[in-house]
Amino acid sequence: MDFAESLRMATKTLSANKLRSGLTMLGIIIGNASVIAMIGIGEGAQKFVNAQLQSLGPNVLFIVPGSQEARQLGDLDVPRNLVLADAEALATQVPSISAVAAEKTTQGLVNYRNRNTNTSIVGTTEDFLTVRSFEIAQGRFLSNLDQRSNSSVVVIGDTLADTLFDKESPLGKQIRIKGITFEVIGVLQKKGSNLGLNYDDAVMVSITTLASRIVGRTSPYGIDVGFISISADSPEAMETAEFQVTNLLRLRHGTTDGDDFYISSQETLLTIADTVTGALTLMLAAIASISLFVGGIGIMNIMLVSVRERTQEIGLRKAIGANQKDILTQFLIEAVILSAIGGLVGTAVGGGGIFLIAALSPFEASVSASAVIVAVGVSGSIGLFFGVVPARQAAKLDPIVALRSA
Amino acid sequence: MSLYFSVKWRHTCSHHPNPIHHSHVLSFPMPSLIQFKQITKVYGTGNTEVRALWNVDMTIDSGEYCSIMGPSGSGKSTAMNMIGCLDQPTSGEYLFDGQDVAKLPENELAHIRNRKIGFVFQQFHLLSHLTALENVEQPMMYAGVRSAERKRRSAEALERVGLGNRINNRPNQLSGGQQQRVAIARAIVNKPLLLLADEPTGALDTQTTQDVIDIFSELNASGITVVMVTHEPEVARLTNRVIWFRDGEVLNPHLDPSNLGSMTAVPIG
Numbered sequence: 208m209d210f211a212e213s214l215r216m217a218t219k220t221l222s223a224n225k226l227r228s229g230l231t232m233l234g235i236i237i238g239n240a241s242v243i244a245m246i247g248i249g250e251g252a253q254k255f256v257n258a259q260l261q262s263l264g265p266n267v268l269f270i271v272p273g274s275q276e277a278r279q280l281g282d283l284d285v286p287r288n289l290v291l292a293d294a295e296a297l298a299t300q301v302p303s304i305s306a307v308a309a310e311k312t313t314q315g316l317v318n319y320r321n322r323n324t325n326t327s328i329v330g331t332t333e334d335f336l337t338v339r340s341f342e343i344a345q346g347r348f349l350s351n352l353d354q355r356s357n358s359s360v361v362v363i364g365d366t367l368a369d370t371l372f373d374k375e376s377p378l379g380k381q382i383r384i385k386g387i388t389f390e391v392i393g394v395l396q397k398k399g400s401n402l403g404l405n406y407d408d409a410v411m412v413s414i415t416t417l418a419s420r421i422v423g424r425t426s427p428y429g430i431d432v433g434f435i436s437i438s439a440d441s442p443e444a445m446e447t448a449e450f451q452v453t454n455l456l457r458l459r460h461g462t463t464d465g466d467d468f469y470i471s472s473q474e475t476l477l478t479i480a481d482t483v484t485g486a487l488t489l490m491l492a493a494i495a496s497i498s499l500f501v502g503g504i505g506i507m508n509i510m511l512v513s514v515r516e517r518t519q520e521i522g523l524r525k526a527i528g529a530n531q532k533d534i535l536t537q538f539l540i541e542a543v544i545l546s547a548i549g550g551l552v553g554t555a556v557g558g559g560g561i562f563l564i565a566a567l568s569p570f571e572a573s574v575s576a577s578a579v580i581v582a583v584g585v586s587g588s589i590g591l592f593f594g595v596v597p598a599r600q601a602a603k604l605d606p607i608v609a610l611r612s613a
Numbered sequence: 614m615s616l617y618f619s620v621k622w623r624h625t626c627s628h629h630p631n632p633i634h635h636s637h638v639l640s641f642p643m644p645s646l647i648q649f650k651q652i653t654k655v656y657g658t659g660n661t662e663v664r665a666l667w668n669v670d671m672t673i674d675s676g677e678y679c680s681i682m683g684p685s686g687s688g689k690s691t692a693m694n695m696i697g698c699l700d701q702p703t704s705g706e707y708l709f710d711g712q713d714v715a716k717l718p719e720n721e722l723a724h725i726r727n728r729k730i731g732f733v734f735q736q737f738h739l740l741s742h743l744t745a746l747e748n749v750e751q752p753m754m755y756a757g758v759r760s761a762e763r764k765r766r767s768a769e770a771l772e773r774v775g776l777g778n779r780i781n782n783r784p785n786q787l788s789g790g791q792q793q794r795v796a797i798a799r800a801i802v803n804k805p806l807l808l809l810a811d812e813p814t815g816a817l818d819t820q821t822t823q824d825v826i827d828i829f830s831e832l833n834a835s836g837i838t839v840v841m842v843t844h845e846p847e848v849a850r851l852t853n854r855v856i857w858f859r860d861g862e863v864l865n866p867h868l869d870p871s872n873l874g875s876m877t878a879v880p881i882g
Contacts, residue, residue, distance in 0.1 A: 212754055223742030523738040526699060527799065528727020528755040530720045606699050610734065 213533075217540040231509040232549035238499030239553025239586050240560060245495040246578045247561035249488025251570035256480045262398075263473045264340050266439040268449060270456070271469045272431075289468060290429035291414060293459060294332065297437060300455055303448040305440050306334040309414055309432040313422050317410050319371040319382045326367060327409040328384060330417025330432075338438045341406065346378045346393030354413040357420065361389045364407040365397040384410060387420055445472060496585075502549065503589035510542050510597035514604075521601050522609025535602040542594025543587055550586030554579050645708070646806060646838050647673040647696055652705035652715075654691050654861075665691040666702070667861040673840060675806070678833040680849040680870075681842045683858030690811070692858060693842045697730055697809045698722045710806055727755050731800025733841075735812035737792045739784040739799075745771060746780040749799045756803055770798035774828055790821025797828055801837065808832060810841035814848055826851050846873040 221228045272289040294309040311330045316323055333351050335341065348362055361382065368377045377391045389412065397407050412421070418430040439448040449470055456468055514521070521534060529537075558574045565572035654666040666688045673679060673696075683689040694700035695707060698714055701722075707715045710729060714722065726732075731752075739748050749767035758766070771780050774794040784792050793813065800808055808829070814822040826848060833839045843849050850870045857865040 209757070212760075216754070220742065519736075519738060520740060523734075523740070524751070524755075525723065526697070526726060526732045526738075527752040528723055528803075530723035530755075532720075533723075533755060607694050610699075610738065 213536050213540050214544075217537060217544055221541060221544060227509065227513075228545060231506055231545050232552065234502030234505035235499070235546045235549025235586050235589070236502075236553040236556060238495070238502035239550045239582050240557035241495035241498050242492060242582050242585075243554050243557025243574065243578060244560040244564070245491035246488060246582075247557065247572065247574050248564060248570065249484065249491050250573040250575060250578075251561070251565060253481065253484040253488065254573055255570050256484055257477060260473055260477050260480060262340070263476070264338075264438065265442045265473060266445055267338060267473060268437050268439065268445065268452065269471050270435040270437070270452065271471070272434070273467065273469060288428060288431040289435055290431050291332075291418075292429045293456060294432060294435045296459060297435065297452060297455060298334075301437075301448065301451045303440050303444045303451055304437045306337040306438040307435060308332050308335040308338040308437075309435050310335070311414055311417055311422075311431065311433045312404075312409075313417070315385045315421065317367070317371070317382060317384050319380060322371050324367070324370050327404070328417065328421060329406070329409045329411045330414035330421075331411055332414055334438075335411070338436045341398060342396040344394045344396040345376070346391070348393055349411065349413050354415050357413065357416045359387070359389045359416065359420070360392045360412070362393040362395060362411045363391055364395050364405075364409050364411075366405075366407040367410060368394050370408075382410075384412075385421060445474070499582075499586060499589065502586075503546070503593040506542055506545055506590055507593035507596055510538060510594055511600065513541075514538065514597050514601045517601075518604065518609045518612045521604050522606045522612070525604070525606035526610060531602040534604075535598045538598035538601045539591065539594045542598065543590040546590025546593075547583070547587045550583040553586065554582055557582075644675055644711075645672045646675040646677075646710055647671070647840075648708040649692075649695070650706040650708070652695065652702045652707060654688075654695065654700070655703045664861050666695070668705070669861075669863055671856065671863055671866060673838065673856075675838055676833070676836060677854065678830070678839045678852050679841075679854040679856060680852040681840065681856045681858060682844065682846075682849055682868075683864070686860075687858040688861040689842050689858040691861075693809065693811055693840075696807075696840060697732060698725050723755075727752060728803060729806045731797075731803065731805040731808045731837075733793070733796050733800050733808065733810040733813045735815040737784070737789075737796045737816075739792055739795055741784050744781050744783055745776060745787065745795045745798075748784070748795055749802050752799060752803045766802055767798070770802040771795065773801070774798045775824075788821070789817055790824055793817060793821070793825055794828065797825070797832075801832060806838060808837050808839045810839070810843075812843055813841055814843065814845060822848065849873055 270289060291309055294307050297304065298307040309332050313328050313330075314325065315328050316325050317328070318324075331349070332354060333349060336343065336348050343362070344365065346362070349360065352358075353360055361384070363371070363377060363382075371377070371382065372380065377394055380391050381388050382391060383389070395406060395411070399405075399407065414432065415430060437448065437452065439445050449472070452470060453466070457466065460467055524534060558579075561574055562572045564570065649669050649671040652666055652669045652671075653664070656663045656665055669688075669692065671692075681689045681692060691700065695702060696709075698709065699722075701717075702715050705715060706713055709725065712725075714725060717725075740751070743751075746764065746767050749770055750763045753763045753766065768777070768780055771777055774797050776791060776794050776798065779787060779791060784795070787795065793816075810829070813829075814825055817825060829839050829841070830851065839852075841848075841852070849855050850873050852870055855865075855868040855870050855873065856863060857868050
């Protein structure tokens with residue numbers, strides 16, 4: 208019997224028992240849908256994280272206090288802090304960088320008249336806009352003059368402006384941070400959350416103002432900073448910049464072995480993020496493929512029952528001239544059809560699930576063609592794999608015994 | 614029709630693809646279609662050993678219309694399975710259409726069943742999800758016949774058994790007698806040499822039994838060898854010869870069916 212004929216016959220048999228065929232497929236549908244959805248979510252998360260990291264800018268380096276080793280081991284020895292003087296030294300002495308911004312963040316109550324909110328208070332420097340690619344929506348940003356004079360001026364984020372001022376213009380208004388009065392001189396353009404920091408909801412002051420009026424000095428070496436972000440001249444200058452920054456900071460901190468700071472770039476962050484999200488995707492896919500596997504076992508189960516039930520049919524087919532290969536093919540095709548259709552429907556369901564998740568979360572929808580091909584291919588092979596045992600059982604039936612079975 | 618003729622003759626003529634064509638040569642003995650030579654079939658071993666057939670010699674010629682009878686456990690079912698190439702002997706030689714099939718591999722047996730033998734069973738064995746036409750098509754699917762040709766021949770076969778107007782009915786829309794006629798159409802659609810029927814009227818009432826037997830007679834008249842296993846004397850009486858089995862042996866290889874006339878039930882022993 209040729210293949211097209213076998214295919215037609217199998218479809219006929221399967222559609223003669225729709226409920227059973229449907230239920231058998233359900234296992235594969237669920238398995239496949241979860242594989243597709245999990246891979247899609249993993250890829251969506253990966254894209255999301257990558258987009259966040261990309262928005263840091265291609266030639267930005269972050270310098271964070273403390274050695275990498277100390278951080279990884281959870282070393283409680285307080286490392287020598289990065290201070291504002293370090294940032295200033297980098298700005299004046301490293302030739303391959305174009306801008307340097309220092310940041311220090313604290314939390315506190317901010318209020319305007321009777322409205323108040325507890326939010327991030329970020330102390331920073333004039334180059335913040337350049338290095339972190341922010342823009343001013345209204346007014347102006349903090350200047351070097353503000354920094355030198357410890358002036359009581361703030362720039363607020365877009366969301367915070369809405370919270371405190373509603374429809375009013377914030378410019379020139381007096382707000383209070385931890386009870387101290389500041390004047391609003393500018394509003395940042397909305398940018399969205401970035402690596403867990405949401406500047407849209409923050410209030411920004413000069414880092415010197417933060418140190419002298421809000422938190423007080425904590426480091427014996429100067430005004431300490433949370434991290435320093437620098438902008439290299441070009442993406443190509445990144446390595447040079449990193450080298451020069453390292454050298455200068457070692458010199459300034461008097462360290463020879465074991466740096467007390469750690470430099471990361473968008474690239475290294477991307478690599479780390481890729482590794483993490485990749486592992487996550489793999490784990491999700493592995494969990495989901497268990498259900499695909501279980502679906503395959505379901506097919507084997509039903510096919511075994513079907514062979515039992517159709518013993519007489521098999522006996523009759525053998526009597527009228529079917530050989531072992533014909534019977535084997537017939538049952539294998541039935542199994543493969545079940546799992547292939549289950550795979551296709553499952554893919555559609557999984558794809559739909561991804562778009563639903565995308566609509567409800569910040570992740571974007573992502574169903575790669577390769578994932579679909581792999582999932583459908585795998586479920587087809589699962590049908591073939593789990594169909595072999597029942598099909599062989601059917602093919603090996605003795606026609607006499609099969610015909611006599613009532 | 615002679616049951617016995619020389620070995621030499623068989624060896625020279627039995628390879629002819631279709632011995633039926635010789636039937637018009639009246640002066641010439643018919644070639645044998647089925648020949649058992651010392652066929653033994655043993656099931657199990659040791660203490661559980663059952664001798665289903667014991668050194669059976671039997672010959673059925675092309676064009677014959679005969680029945681196989683015997684009490685249960687006599688070996689008649691085993692003999693029928695053997696004749697139909699569904700089973701193979703433990704020892705002995707079985708020439709079917711001139712070919713020794715006793716040791717053939719399963720695939721070749723399947724091929725012989727497909728091309729040369731048509732089966733009719735007591736329980737009809739129709740596929741319930743297929744129409745009468747599709748049921749009749751089945752043997753041709755394994756013979757590799759194209760769809761259009763299959764449909765034409767199936768319709769023709771159903772016409773021949775008087776079901777030309779029921780070709781699109783499913784088995785559950787047909788009476789027992791009609792279902793058995795579909796099964797007969799399926800059995801003859803590949804133009805077999807042998808029609809092998811296992812209690813074909815066992816599930817039918819008197820009237821439909823008569824219809825089915827009439828079809829058998831008609832098919833036999835057209836040249837097909839018909840062999841049926843039955844326990845109904847009134848059915849066997851309509852055939853030309855009865856082969857009587859008992860205890861795994863052929864007790865009487867050519868019982869005259871008219872001798873069954875006085876019997877009211879199957880004689881035991």
